Amino acid sequence: MSDNQHIREFLDYYCGLPKEPQYAVLLVGLWGSGKTWFIKDFVKTHLNQPKRVLYLSLYGVQSFDDIESEFFRLLHPVLGSKPVRVLHRLARGVLKTSLNFDIDGDGKSDGSISGGLPAEKLLERISLDATKILVLDDLERCSIPIADLLGYVNQFIEHGGIKAILIANEVELLKTASGTAAGYARIKEKLIGRTFEVIPEVGLALEHFAADLPSIRAQQVVRSNFPLITQVYECSKYKNLRLVRHALWDFDRLLQSLEPSVLQSDELLKDLLALFLAYSFEVHSGAIKPSEVEKLQDHWGLYLRRNNNEPDPDQHFHDIRAKYSGLNLYTSLVQQPVLVAIFSTGSVPRAELNASLLKSKYFQDKNQPTWVKLWYGANLSDDDFASVLATVDAEWAARSYRNLGEVIHVTGLLIRYAKHGIYSRSVEEVVTSAREYVSELLASGEIPMIEPNMRPSPFERDSYAGLGFASMEDNAFQDFLEYIDERRRSALQASLPAQANALLSLVDTDTNLFYRRLVLNNDAENRYYKTAILHFVPPIDFIGRLLATTPENRRTVAYTFKERYSFDQFNPELLPELGWLIEVGSLLRQEVAVRAGKVSSMSLQWIVDPHINNAISRLERFKPAPSE
Known part of the structure; x- marks a missing residue:
């Protein structure tokens, strides 16, 4: 009844x-x-x-x-x-x-x-x-x-x-x-x-909810997991069937983004459904923000941040986790940035989602990289874990990992296990070794240089290969990430003279590309809109290229000067180009005088006045005040 x-x-x-x-x-x-x-x-x-x-x-x-x-x-x-x-x-x-x-x-x-x-x-x-x-x-x-x-x-x-x-x-x-x-x-x-x-009659409602779902596969998954859905619903304590319906419709769309190989694993879909329902209930009830999903996933960090002498700032998240303690909801099937994107924007990052699921325990085999097995170390027996950790340690010493993402993963994992006394080295030793490792990869050119003005994906900072980095909450790990960024920025600065030389060649070969690379726009080639680079070009070489090209190309260059410095929010970063602009303007005025009486004199004057002069004026406003 x-x-x-x-x-x-x-x-x-x-x-x-x-x-x-x-x-x-x-x-x-x-x-x-x-x-x-x-x-x-x-x-x-x-x-x-x-x-x-x-x-x-x-x-x-x-x-x-x-x-x-x-x-x-x-x-x-x-x-x-x-x-x-x-x-x-x-x-x-x-x-x-x-x-x-x-x-x-x-x-x-x-x-x-x-x-x-x-x-x-x-x-x-x-x-x-x-x-x-x-x-x-x-x-x-x-x-x-x-x-x-x-x-x-x-x-x-x-x-x-x-x-x-x-x-x-x-x-x-x-x-x-x-x-x-x-x-x-x-x-x-x-x-x-x-x-x-x-x-609320969740049992009767589920049949109706399942029948209404758009995809046949979602209907099958939901119908085969009625007891699980009921269990997650009862654990949530919300007594709100609307939350269930909303979550199941979102889950339907999630399934439509999965690769056929992922859809073949019923056990994975079962765990994914439970995980997704719990997070959806908490987010859509207003209990947590989408950005706080990470704290529910971070089983280690919640306890590491505890201070027995003070009120626990994460008590709310402990309470939520406690509601679902009877369910295996924290296997990190899906990396945190994917969940944030789904719950905050409604988008489903298809590639990252599938990569994460294909790295899960449901697709483990003997050919799986040992660092991935270590990532799932909590699921291993003591003997298996010890074997995997020893293998990873040997591969680390032999410098077998040549991909930066793998090096970051192993560093985070070793920091985690070192803090818990499971790994023989200290956190400081792990970080020192990791820095040396990164320096070697940089020297060999195996770490790709960051691009100017690069807008990194949230997945690049938090994860690699579909798996979130361990120890993200640890200061030592964050310092290690900053070290990598600093070294890559230094490598970028060292490469700018060569990139400037390539940019110079566009003045008389492809001035439209010259413009797209230097002025803010939506083009994929928009590399340097807030990166100072022109001052690496010798002014005399620039003038030579400018004079050798057509009047039409010179007008495009003039328009580039006009637009490049029209965004005051970028001008502080472009300030190193000020001296270069002053010298280029001076050389152009000399050329104007030499060509007096010719139409080219007039067209060159138009580049200087107003465009270069205006650019100089805009940048000068951001010169630091002279120290007293």
């Missing part, structure tokens, strides 16, 4: 009464408890004549006129449709005739409407009698004062003999009633014969 079977039985009795009961039934429950689904399912499965029911949501309804118009539409779908909205006033008049009660509030019956029914007999007289059952949902979301609304409904029950089922979140309703709470209580006592609280 379901939790709400007694409500179904009473509604069967109520709706089947041969005489007018002269009272309404009120169904209450929190938002998302399934009240609307319950009553629609009851109408569909228990009433022999569902057309007897006039269901109306009062969400956003502001006046009795709105209610009357909706009744007319329900009773006469064709006449109440948009093409015949012109009959709206007539509809209201007919409704007044049929209801025979005071709508205008003037104390007089509105039972007779001047003009009567149209001669063409396009509209039949509305029949609202004891055979009809009104279902009014979302009472708490109606703008009409609740006492007035219930008084209005009472007219139908007392004078029309109509049965009515009202549905509300009474907690919210009483909040909105505030000053009229007493009036609500009085009229409720008069109008409501029975009140029932609807209990």
Whole structure:
């Protein structure tokens, strides 16, 4: 027997009464408890004549006129449709005739409407009698004062003999009633014969939710995991079926982003479903922000940050984890930036998601890299873990890892195990060794140089190969990452003279590309819009290229100067080019004088004035004030 079977039985009795009961039934429950689904399912499965029911949501309804118009539409779908909205006033008049009660509030019956029914007999007289059952949902979301609304409904029950089922979140309703709470209580006592609280019926709801999902694969996964979904739902303690429906629809879209090989693993999909539901419930209930998913995943960091002498700043996350303690939800199937993207922007980073899942334990084999096996070390037996750690240690000493992402992963893992006394070396020894390792890779050119103005993906900083870096919360690890960035920035600076020389060649071969690389735009070649580089070009070499190219190309170069320095937010970083611009302007003025009387003299002057002069003026505003 379901939790709400007694409500179904009473509604069967109520709706089947041969005489007018002269009272309404009120169904209450929190938002998302399934009240609307319950009553629609009851109408569909228990009433022999569902057309007897006039269901109306009062969400956003502001006046009795709105209610009357909706009744007319329900009773006469064709006449109440948009093409015949012109009959709206007539509809209201007919409704007044049929209801025979005071709508205008003037104390007089509105039972007779001047003009009567149209001669063409396009509209039949509305029949609202004891055979009809009104279902009014979302009472708490109606703008009409609740006492007035219930008084209005009472007219139908007392004078029309109509049965009515009202549905509300009474907690919210009483909040909105505030000053009229007493009036609500009085009229409720008069109008409501029975009140029932609807209990969320997740088992029955899941079948409907599954049937509504767009993809067949998602329907299959959900139906085969009803007990698991119910367990996660009950652990969450939210009692909100709307959260379940929302999460399952998002999960459907997630599945549509998975590669066929990933979709073949039922066990992976089961764990992924549980993980996704728990995070979705917490995010969409407002318990955590999308960016805080990391703290739920970070099993180690939560405990490392604890200080027994002070209140735990992460207690909220400990409490959430404790709710799901009976479930294996923290296997890091999906890296944190992927979850953040899904829950904050709605996007699904397909490549990163699949890479993460394909690195999971469900796809482990003897050919899997040992550092990946170490990443899943918590799932290994003591003997297997010791064997994997020894292998990784030997590979580290032999410098077998030639990819920066792998080096960062191993560094984070060794720091983690060193802090817990599982690895023989100290954290300081691990970091020193890791720095030496990175220096060797930089010297050999095996670490790619960062690009100027590069906008790194959040995945690059937090993860590699679909797996999040261990020890992200550790200061030693963060210092190591900063060391890598610093060394790569130094390598970039050392490469700029060569890149500047390549840029110079574009002045007389591809000035449009010269422009796209130097001025902010959406082009993939937009490399140097806030990187000072022109000062690495000898001014005399630049002038030589400029004079050798066509007048049309020189105009493009002039336009480049005009636009490059028009963004003040970048000019502090472009300040090193100031001296270069001054010297180029001086050389150009000399060339203008030499070419006096020629049209080229005029075109060169246009480059200097206004474009180079304006650029110099804009940069000079960011020169540091002279020290006293």
